[in-house]
Amino acid sequence: MDLLLDIASAVLLLTGGFLVFVGGVGVMRMPEFFTRMHAASVTDTGGAALILAGLMLQGGLTLVPLKLAAIFLFLFLTSPTASYALANAALLSGVATACRNQTGKQLPEDRMDPPSAPNSENSLAAEAPAPKTVARKSAKKAAPKRPTKKAAKKPAKKSAKKAARKKS
Amino acid sequence: MEWVYFGTCIAILITMVLAVVRGLMGPTIFDRVLAVNMFGTKTVLFIAVMSFLSGRPDFLDLALAYALINFIGVFAVLLFFQSRGVRREAEAEREAGK
Amino acid sequence: MTLYDQLPALVVAVLLFTAPIAYMLRLHGFPWVVATAGVVTSFAVACSLAATVIGGETIIYEMGGWPAPYGIVLSIDALSALIAMLITGASSAGLIFGYKSLADEVGEEIAPAFFAAWLLCTAGLVGMVVSGDAFNIFVFMEISSLSTYVLISAGPDRRALISTYRYIVMGTVGATFYLIGVGFLYMVTGTLNTADLAARVGQVEDIRLLLVAAGFVSVGLAVKAAIFPLHSWMPNAYTFAPNAVTVFIAAASTKVSLYVLMRVDYAIFQNSISNHDVQLTFFLVPLGVLALFSGSMLAIYEKNLKRLLAYSSVAQIGYIALGISMTSVAGLTGAIVHMFNHGLIKGGMFMAVACLAIRYRTVNVANLAGAGRAMPWTMAAFVIGGLGLIGVPLTPGFISKWYLVLAALGQGWLGALLVAIILFSSLLAVIYVWKVIEVAYFREPRSNAVPVTEEAPLVMLIPTWIVVLAGIWIALDTSMTVGLASVGAKILLGVAL
Amino acid sequence: MITIVFSLFLLTMLVIVAVAILRTDNLFTAVMLSGIFSLIMAANFFILDAADVALTEAVIGAGISTVLFLSALALTAEYDRSPPVGTWVPLLTSSALGGVIIFATFQAPRLGDPNAIVHKHVAPWYLERTPELIDVPNVVTAVLASFRGYDTLGEVFVVFIACIGVMSLLGRVRPRRDSIEEGEFEKRSDNLRHHLIPRVVGKMLVPFIVLFGLYVQFHGDFGPGGGFQAGALIAAGVILYALVEGGPRGRELVPEWFSSMLVALGALTYTAVGVVSMMRGGRFLDYSALSHDPIHGQHMGILIIEAGVGMTVAGVMITIFHAFSRRGIR
Amino acid sequence: MEVLGLYNYFVFAVLLMVGLYCILARTNIIKSLIGLTIFQAAVFLLYISMDKIDGGTAPIILEGVEDQVFANPLPQVLILTAIVVGISTTALALAVTVRIKEAYGTIEEDKIQEMDRET
Known part of the structure; x- marks a missing residue:
């Protein structure tokens, strides 16, 4: 019986681990903020659910599975809220315009004006001039040379490294 | 079962490293906040799996406390950003007024 | 367990018990009453403790009833009783004296917080002195430092804030250095109790960690004691703090770190590291001499009276450092007596300065022209204090200089050089004291300055004169101070009583 | 490995x-x-x-x-804004410091080596005698609260001074100088009310966070936990409510006078336990004098002082947060 | 294998260097305070790496298990105290920083020194 449990939890744990790893790679590889956000938040919740479920099977009938269920419930509630709130704050601060230039095409929902709070356009745009201009420059360089996925990855990574060096 | 926990821990650790790299490199500030949020959830999972690896499953309260603190941290960042726009206007008015 | 056996714990517990009460009851003037009551009781307990230990024995009080190396232990001997008396005495004098001057400088709104911080500063300092556990000294060092930051930041001038910030950074770095030193000591001996440390440090074979631990502890305490190169936080902190606070911290706070340096160096490192006394003299003598000269020179050219006295404190701490570096009974006695006498003299002088400040609304030496005639009693107290700094006979300064010179003569040619340096720096002290006297007595008050006619309020003048007369009394009858100091020195050096 | x-x-x-x-x-x-x-x-x-x-x-x-x-x-x-000041002196001092430590630690005991002196002298006594003297599973809480209870008393007063300091520095409400009047600023930026989802989820979780804080407080004897962590967790719950609902509503939930009274009461409770054990004939902070059976006395003593510590830390963190948030651009 | 045992102490030394350098080199007040927290956090690492014992677990005694090797509880108690001392100092320093910003209008130490030298 417990061999079955072991196998089930092993499967759950390893898939959870892989999902979490995919999230990490996604955060590194995605070109701009909102897609990174997407990669991180989906795998956050998914990976956590699988790993915690795998551990629950191992917990036996003690208090441990109950604690794991509490953690799972808490993560299940808070991590999407946190991601939503972060994305909303980013949208409010005008990150969307910066991202549109990076991906080079007009995102349809870009024109959606944010809810009642004033779109304090000046805050991030004015506040972080360096990254935006750098983003635009690297976007122009990255955009034309985009025939293969790997090629896009190399300049994006190089410009990102340049941005980091310029920033620090 | 030992190596299963070990494998998951390695996967979580590598994701933590990727999150920290994104935190250090991230061009915009929101990337860094994203990195912190992601790092927080990964620490929760790391503690949960580590407590099973080290055979002391009664340390799961730590994992819950971590998740809770991470959640409050993101809200503090949110409020900081929101009041920043208004503060910048107040700063501009004060300069104009002077 | 009669009340008499509980005294060692009571000296700290009374202060810790009254602090929340002073903070909670916010009626007008009530926090000051609670604070004064707490501090005066603690002073009485400290005096009775001094009376019991003057014979030379050490009171061991186990906290929580747990035996020595496992629980925390308070150990009180002649040296710690003398310093505890100095701290609680200076604190009660500062509080009683400060009723009017604090009401003038510190608003009514923050009075509960201020007086609770005052109580806890005294508790922290006394806790450090009576504690017999290395980490416990760190905890009470943090209590006293944090409450000193709060007291200084209550100063009226905006520069009090920036000097508080600098003091926070230097004080925390110093305390963390001490913590690292204690960490290394714990790593090689496995215990935190000072007596147990002293016993087990001898058997440690890898000397390198011990040397580094001694280095970290000494540097950390040197920062807290404002010994020469690390004293840059002190002048601004003393100058911009409220006057009554300067009276208290000038008299007591740096002396406690010097006490801990003395106890850690002599009790723990002396008998373990082979030529530690040579290392101590190599480390402390140059710093002491540099402190003497730089403190006196800076005081001569200083315009602000409070900063002038702060620089003179740097010089006087140089004397104490010289006394500590001479590892002989006479040298240590001189250092301990000077810690007590200097606390008394400097407390009296800062009280006089506070009296001047409340009438002249400024502490700039130039603006105090003609103060000798306008406020005769205050200036008389200041002059007696100044003579004490120089070391004129019949003043407490003379006693401690006498013992320092006595000890220096015993050190051969280095001693002769030290005697010359001590005498020369006394001459420098004459210059900067004379500068103030000359302005106060022999110069007409400036025409545009507001004319000051009446004397300082009586409620401030009486405590000032009590402290000055106490100074003169211990200069004449030295049985109490020198008695406790020589017994303390013998205990530290392990010499038979 | x-x-x-x-x-x-x-x-x-x-x-x-x-x-x-x-x-x-x-x-x-x-x-x-x-x-x-x-x-x-x-x-x-x-x-x-x-x-x-x-x-x-x-x-x-x-x-x-x-x-x-x-x-x-x-x-x-x-x-x-400032470029780093002359980097030679700081670089020199910090590398000298690092060099000294690395030089010294070559002789230090390796990580985890069982015959280091640290594991030989005082620690084994705690591990063997705690079940017999205090009978509390979590040895760290036993050492923190009873064997070295005087340290923790000093610790409570360090936190107490932090609260006093912040109150004396930021306690005086600032004169209003700038143009944005009270109501308008409130509406726009001091809270997350117009974010529907964070507001609902945040407010829903506050009671569970405070409950978890209390669990950590009273579970301190058996698992990881105790006064400090519990106080901080409870404060975190109240801070979450203040973040979501905005400063003034947060101050209605836990008013200023209540949190500073909590701080003073916590510190007073801890000292009172010490004084009572003195009055009952034991030494200062000797919990076995608190009741007829020493072990029962220890349990009672640890419970009360952990409650005192929890009250103080929670009160301090809430007071400090309110002092900072009330000081906003007004 | 030998350097693995000392790795904790090397990280402790490096963190001290980073903390002290940040305090001394950067004139911004809040940056120095963050340097101060790193400086204190390094000391926590020194103490806690002393308490590890091979094959030991956290010092919470479970009834059932016999001959359990436990880590040393003493440094953990000391560090519990040191962490709360650190946060109290940071809170007080931040309150002073806010007052400095209101009094001087800036939190750069060199600018504040110039303003002081003028008056």
Whole structure:
């Protein structure tokens, strides 16, 4: 019986681990903020659910599975809220315009004006001039040379490294 | 079962490293906040799996406390950003007024 | 367990018990009453403790009833009783004296917080002195430092804030250095109790960690004691703090770190590291001499009276450092007596300065022209204090200089050089004291300055004169101070009583 | 062996984040990275078998410290405008310091080596005698509360002074100088009310966070937990409510006078336990004098002083947060 | 294998260097305070790496298990105290920083020194 449990939890744990790893790679590889956000938040919740479920099977009938269920419930509630709130704050601060230039095409929902709070356009745009201009420059360089996925990855990574060096 | 926990821990650790790299490199500030949020959830999972690896499953309260603190941290960042726009206007008015 | 056996714990517990009460009851003037009551009781307990230990024995009080190396232990001997008396005495004098001057400088709104911080500063300092556990000294060092930051930041001038910030950074770095030193000591001996440390440090074979631990502890305490190169936080902190606070911290706070340096160096490192006394003299003598000269020179050219006295404190701490570096009974006695006498003299002088400040609304030496005639009693107290700094006979300064010179003569040619340096720096002290006297007595008050006619309020003048007369009394009858100091020195050096 | 690999991994990340904090110009980024720094430090402590310290470092280091730094940043500048001052002297002093330590630690006992002196002298006595003297599973809580209870008393007063200091510095409400009047600023920025989802989820979780804080408080004897962590967790719950609902509503939930009274009461409780044990004939803070059976007395003593510590830490963190948030741009 | 045992102490030394350098080199007040927290956090690492014992677990005694090797509880108690001392100092320093910003208008130490030298 417990061999079955072991196998089930092993499967759950390893898939959870892989999902979490995919999230990490996604955060590194995605070109701009909102897609990174997407990669991180989906795998956050998914990976956590699988790993915690795998551990629950191992917990036996003690208090441990109950604690794991509490953690799972808490993560299940808070991590999407946190991601939503972060994305909303980013949208409010005008990150969307910066991202549109990076991906080079007009995102349809870009024109959606944010809810009642004033779109304090000046805050991030004015506040972080360096990254935006750098983003635009690297976007122009990255955009034309985009025939293969790997090629896009190399300049994006190089410009990102340049941005980091310029920033620090 | 030992190596299963070990494998998951390695996967979580590598994701933590990727999150920290994104935190250090991230061009915009929101990337860094994203990195912190992601790092927080990964620490929760790391503690949960580590407590099973080290055979002391009664340390799961730590994992819950971590998740809770991470959640409050993101809200503090949110409020900081929101009041920043208004503060910048107040700063501009004060300069104009002077 | 009669009340008499509980005294060692009571000296700290009374202060810790009254602090929340002073903070909670916010009626007008009530926090000051609670604070004064707490501090005066603690002073009485400290005096009775001094009376019991003057014979030379050490009171061991186990906290929580747990035996020595496992629980925390308070150990009180002649040296710690003398310093505890100095701290609680200076604190009660500062509080009683400060009723009017604090009401003038510190608003009514923050009075509960201020007086609770005052109580806890005294508790922290006394806790450090009576504690017999290395980490416990760190905890009470943090209590006293944090409450000193709060007291200084209550100063009226905006520069009090920036000097508080600098003091926070230097004080925390110093305390963390001490913590690292204690960490290394714990790593090689496995215990935190000072007596147990002293016993087990001898058997440690890898000397390198011990040397580094001694280095970290000494540097950390040197920062807290404002010994020469690390004293840059002190002048601004003393100058911009409220006057009554300067009276208290000038008299007591740096002396406690010097006490801990003395106890850690002599009790723990002396008998373990082979030529530690040579290392101590190599480390402390140059710093002491540099402190003497730089403190006196800076005081001569200083315009602000409070900063002038702060620089003179740097010089006087140089004397104490010289006394500590001479590892002989006479040298240590001189250092301990000077810690007590200097606390008394400097407390009296800062009280006089506070009296001047409340009438002249400024502490700039130039603006105090003609103060000798306008406020005769205050200036008389200041002059007696100044003579004490120089070391004129019949003043407490003379006693401690006498013992320092006595000890220096015993050190051969280095001693002769030290005697010359001590005498020369006394001459420098004459210059900067004379500068103030000359302005106060022999110069007409400036025409545009507001004319000051009446004397300082009586409620401030009486405590000032009590402290000055106490100074003169211990200069004449030295049985109490020198008695406790020589017994303390013998205990530290392990010499038979 | 496994944990050594993990601790090496995490320690390297720790150094990388520390260097990144040093090099970044944007203060907000530095605060974010110091949040990550605390989380890595807490994970490290967990691997080095220090569960209580990991919980404290996470709750206080990553939680309260980040919130405090952010509210201070909101009131001051956000960019480190100054170029680094002459870098020779700092570089020299810090590398001298590092060199001395590395030189000294070659003789230090290796990580985890069982015959280090530290494991031989005082520690075994605690581990053997705690079940017999105090009979509390969590030896750290036993040592913290009873064997070295005087240290923790000093600790409670350090936190008490932090509250006093912040109240005396920021207690006086600032004269209003700028143009945005009260109501309008409130509506626009001081809360997350117009964010529907965060508001609902945040307010829904506040009671569970406070409940978890109380669980950690009373579970302190059996598992990782105790007064400090519980106080910080309860304060975190109240801070979450204040973040979501805005400062004034937060101050209605836990009014200013109540939290500072809580602080004074907690410190007073702890000292009162010491004084009562003195009155009943024991030494200061000797809990076995509190009741006829010594072990029962120890349990009662530890419970009361942990409650005192929890009250004080919760009151202090709430008071400090309210002092900072009330000081906003008014 | 030998350097693995000392790795904790090397990280402790490096973190001290980073913290002290940040305090001394950067004139921004809040940056120095963050440097101060790193400086204190390094000391926590020194103490806690002393308490690890091979094959030991956290010092929470479970009834059932016999001959359990436990980590040393003493450094953990000391560090619990030191962490709360650190946060109290940071909170007080941040309150002073806010008052400095209101009094001087800036939190750069060199600018504040110039303003002081003028008056």
